[in-house]
Amino acid sequence: MIPNQWYAILPSREVKRGALYAVKRVNLDLVLFRDAEGKLGCVVDQCPHRGAALSAGKLAGSHVRCPFHGLEFDTEGNCRRIPANGNASKEDISRYNVKQYPVQELMGIIYLWFGESEKATASVPFFHDQIDNSFxxxxxxxxxxxxxxxxxxxxxxxxxxxxxxxxxxxxxxxxxxxxxxxxxxxxxxxxxxxxxxxxxxxxxxxxxxxxxxxxxxxxxxxxxxxxxxxxxxxxxxxxxxxxxxxxxxxxxxxxxxxxxxxxxxxxxxxxxxxxxxxxxxxxxxxxxxxxxxxxxxxxxxxxxxxxxxxxxxxxxxxxxxx
Ligand code: FES
Ligand SMILES: [Fe+2]
Missing domain, CATH: 3.90.380.10 (Naphthalene 1,2-dioxygenase Alpha Subunit; Chain A, domain 1)
Known part of the structure; x- marks a missing residue:
């Protein structure tokens, strides 16, 4: 693999609202999902708590919820809820964040940035001079x-x-x-x-x-x-x-x-x-x-x-x- 590139990995239509989509790409087990606005998220399919596959869980609103102890993560991979700690907890739970991969969609294709996230470029490769939406x-x-x-x-x-x-x-x-x-x-x-x-x-x-x-x-x-x-x-x-x-x-x-x-x-x-x-x-x-x-x-x-x-x-x- 060439690092620090946008890889076309999947048709956009595969990842539907309201469902998790587990897939192996670029040697990684991933789970993709959409939040309530349709924004795409892509995280590693392994819960940072005790390793269960997040894809075996559920989509809870805009979050992926682990099937084991219910930790929830947003499209950025941030841990947003730990049921065992109680809803009133004010604890910083950022150490439970799950590894997230930048994703973008263009012309019905999902692209994944493989490499260092901070190096991700704004645009993804596509044949703009050859193909447009009139096709x-x-x-x-x-x-x-x-x-x-x-x-x-x-x-x-x-x-x-x-x-x-x-x-x-x-x-x-x-x-x-x-x-x-x-x-x-x-x-x-x-x-x-x-x-x-x-x-x-x-x-x-x-x-x-x-x-x-x-x-x-x-x-x-x-x-x-x-x-x-x-x-x-x-x-x-x-x-x-x-x-x-x-x-x-x-x-x-x-x-x-x-x-x-x-x-x-x-x-x-x-x-x-x-x-x-x-x-x-x-x-x-x-x-x-x-x-x-x-x-x-x-x-x-x-x-x-x-x-x-x-x-x-x-x-x-x-x-x-x-
Ligand atoms: S393994 Fe995911 S919440 Fe415990
Ligand atoms: Fe050929």
Whole structure:
């Protein structure tokens, strides 16, 4: 994990008012809930009193109440009530506060700040220049038994397309990989597949290739798009569960027509095509060893792996700079 980053971890709609939501993300057991105003809170799912899972408790108004001895905590993790001490108690109970993680919501995604809370930045990563609320979208989750870095690398991999997806998006036997060109601008890693049928030509060097209108974009630490056109995109956020598990949330964005409901319908059906492609990837990525990728992995990389090499370099730099 790269520390001090906003990780997209969950769709907002999963955390409903009036209920606790237990989930494992970024190697932590967490419980999420909303207060009476709908404000989101995220605390460690372990009571500081004697360790019971808070998620086995209840939401009491705006507080999560531990199932064991009834201690209550607000969305900031502050302990607000200890029944055994009596309601009249004036004692300072701040030492019972539970560890809380900063969370934010944007475009229907919950982001969690993993790192030092005081370093949390105001804005979270999203493709604002590509996607706004005029799009309709569909979304589905899928569990991969793989480290999130491997899942991300797969989405930046232009070499695998004609092999893994030989009968879907990689049809046509374009096995020769030109470039690809890789850019890192304004925090976005960008690349474009430029593959061709092999007729004996020499692959073009990355600098002789270009970023096309159909490009792949990635924002650290875990959000990616396939910009098919200005009106059609696939977005994936790779929610890290632990060292060996990731949930991919795959969104299909559409605004092909002036009608929202028709766009929503296209997005709904687009989901099935995406699922088929994504399952082709998953079958192979879950077999990769070691589970997580690193810059000095000992893997024998190809010229076409340029986007993956860049991803690894930036990831390493971010890890070292924080
Ligand atoms: S363990 Fe939670 S109140 Fe005692
Ligand atoms: Fe793929």
């Amino acid at each position: 309709s979208y569909s979304e589905f989750p899928d569990h991969w038994n793989a480290h999130y870095s491997r899942c991300i690398e797969n989405q930046l991999d232009v070499v695998h397309v004609p092999i893994v997806h030989y009968n879907t998006i990689g049809k046509g036997n374009k096995t020769l990989v030109n470039g690809p060109k890789v850019l890192y601008e304004n925090g976005m890693l960008k690349t474009s597949a430029n593959n061709e049928v092999d007729t004996g030509q020499t692959p073009k060097k990355p600098d002789d290739c270009e970023i096309r209108s159909l490009y792949l974009g990635f924002l650290f630490p875990n959000i990616w798009i396939n910009h098919i056109s200005d009106k059609l995109m696939v977005l994936i956020y790779f929610a890290p569960v632990d060292e060996e598990n990731t949930i991919l949330y795959v969104r299909f964005y559409c605004k092909l027509t002036p009608f929202r409901s028709l766009n929503a319908l296209i997005a709904f059906f687009g989901k099935f095509a995406n699922k088929r492609i994504e399952r082709q990837d998953k079958r192979v990525v879950v077999t990769q060893k070691p589970a997580a990728s690193t810059l000095k992995s000992g893997e024998k990389l190809l010229t076409g792996d340029g986007p993956i090499i860049k991803y690894r370099k930036i990831r390493q730099e971010l890890k070292e700079s924080t």
